[in-house]
Amino acid sequence: MEPPVITIKELAKLLDLSPTTVSRVLSGNAKKYRISESTEKLVKKTAKQYQYEPNQIARNLRLKETNTIGLVIPDISNLFFANLARIIEIELRKRGKLILLSDTHDSSDLENETLMFLFGRKVDGILIAPVGLTSEHLRRFTHVPMVMIDRYFTKLPIPYVSTNNFEGAYVATQYLINKNHSKIACIQGLVNTISNKERVRGFQKAIDDNGISSEDIRICGTDFSIENGYNTTKKLLKQASSLTAIFTLGNQIAIGAMRAIKENGLKIPEDISIISFDDQAYFDLTCPPLTTIRQPIDLIGTEAVSVLFDLMDGKQAESKILPAKLIERSSVKDFNPPSRSASADEKNGLIPRSSIPK
Amino acid sequence: MEPPVITIKELAKLLDLSPTTVSRVLSGNAKKYRISESTEKLVKKTAKQYQYEPNQIARNLRLKETNTIGLVIPDISNLFFANLARIIEIELRKRGKLILLSDTHDSSDLENETLMFLFGRKVDGILIAPVGLTSEHLRRFTHVPMVMIDRYFTKLPIPYVSTNNFEGAYVATQYLINKNHSKIACIQGLVNTISNKERVRGFQKAIDDNGISSEDIRICGTDFSIENGYNTTKKLLKQASSLTAIFTLGNQIAIGAMRAIKENGLKIPEDISIISFDDQAYFDLTCPPLTTIRQPIDLIGTEAVSVLFDLMDGKQAESKILPAKLIERSSVKDFNPPSRSASADEKNGLIPRSSIPK
DNA sequence: ATGAAAGCGCTAACAC
């Protein structure tokens, strides 16, 4: 199992040339340095023959660039980030960059550690969806080209690309209200992250604009996980019996919420309506198909990469807030009592929520 | 925007010490070289003060190890791989390694290119779910520690960790047959990959073992995408009107298939039953909840990393085939004509498939 | 208890 590695020096000796010449040919600068065609050919042929592959580490050290971009995200198994990672990978590959991936599991400590690592690796740039709870540790890295995606901090001199979370949440909430819901729970994600805060703000604004009493609504939940969606919904169903609709602030929260609702023998939307932030491919197949606010994931990815490259080129880089879009399916019913027909749950001996008086 | 980078040399000058001493302290070898406690403390303090962070590139060049593992997968936005990536990330982080991620989009060319890149980056090891169509290009990299996950080649001297695809598919098919299905279509993934071939083999074996005529079954489809699931199902529904069950060989294929079935106004499982390879978190929420064959994703990830580290330690490394598990939900009905009740589709003017005679 | 010097593999001034 002999590693068949050949260096430029060895190649040079083999060819009875200097490493310089070999290097020049192999990095495509033969013309520029007027290397004779015969040597150029010979070098290339021999390199191929010996399967020469440049040692990028040495190259990086010399050139002070690594063609590597750090991608730092909170959870690669969340389809939102997985999809984002995919589009980013495509964009970066086009530009000849490789991804150094780090999953922070929503831990600021891991994030900080990771950034130190990436910094040590001399990545050319960083694309980060920060955990979002603290921002100060990011300041140390403002000298490396960095753009924040999804989650961000406005007070940092670091550009960002994200969804218009406020507007998306406002639209979702208004949609619920238009369908005559007023007893609404909002199950939020990681509490102090900006995307969460903006969504909550949008929710709250719509509630206020419509003159709905703050006693009618609930804002609860702790993070973007399935478990949070599940546990919070379970609690809500136990406590707030008059609830008619739930707004989940993330795709995984929605899964957990739907699971809890189902387990409790309730029907969506007959007994309780649900709408979620962040659309995913399978939401048209759930029971029932889920009404959502879709984020422009591909656009976020391409824009983020584009902004990062502007930054690396020393150009001016502007933050971008991209619009979200309501995808209407059938998980929200027009809550207009009295209900037209008894739901299937009566068979299970459960009191259908739709018959509970306001 | 001055990059606050300080090197060991500068630190040494500042401290009026040699780079050697500084290096020794900073790499935790103060004791070993009997550095005086006072200098040790001073060095550490100053390093911290100046936020010294070792240049890993230089370190790598010298040490010939990068603490980086290449992770090569066909599609990071496929939840199977996203989940795999997550568990692998966790395991590698425990061991102080970073991930160089590459998405090959099921292209052997990209895969080959990527491997060259990774090789040039001198990754310590490679975890790869190869595209799986060709294997020869992998031979060039047999000198770097590598383990294949999910897809693999038995003829290569490279260990692998995967699911027992044959058995899983056999169980799924037998399950269908036990429910009295015989007109079954199998929508496959990327045709020549081993995971696909093994699943098809399991399907075929169950068919044969039960004496079902090959004319009753269909094996079609091209790859693991949602689109393939959708298009193939559309075609099947048009052509094979007597079909009673579909076995999809991947989670994304299942999404596409369900979407096509739904679009055609058919009901699962009343009109057509469906079972899928590769369970995902949301499959208990689809309409109806999907019966699946679950792969032990976490185990695949931890085992793969463990085998890779054995390899890197020069130890013997064994391939592993892990068991799959049937998750029974409600997308397969007992196909026992005559049907008990007319389905809802009659309202739409559609002839329910369940009433089509064998 | 500490330092000098060499070298990892590459590229780029600066020769000629």
Next chain:
DNA sequence: GTGTTAGCGCTTTCAT
């Protein structure tokens, strides 16, 4: 057209 040399930042013999 091609070669010499130096150096990227680090670690590690070998010295003292």
